[in-house]
Amino acid sequence: MCENESTTPFPTDFWQSPTIEELAASQGVNPIADVHALFDTWPGEDDDGFEDSIHKLRQHMGAPGSF
Helix, strand or coil, X not given: CCCCCCCCCCCHHHHCXXXXXXXXXXXXXXXXXXXXXXXXXXXXXXXXXXXXXXXXXXXXXXXXXXX
């Protein structure tokens, strides 16, 4: 062991991740009641070519979902 190394173990909470429910609660996140609330919130044009680019990438990479 080096002189600068500590023998103090890491705290256990560093190695333990919160559940998704605990994380959401700690951040004050609630589920949305209506998915339509998300419409028109993403910047960009209606047809900015994003979907076409993803389609071409997937065709180039092989089967759908294979990255």
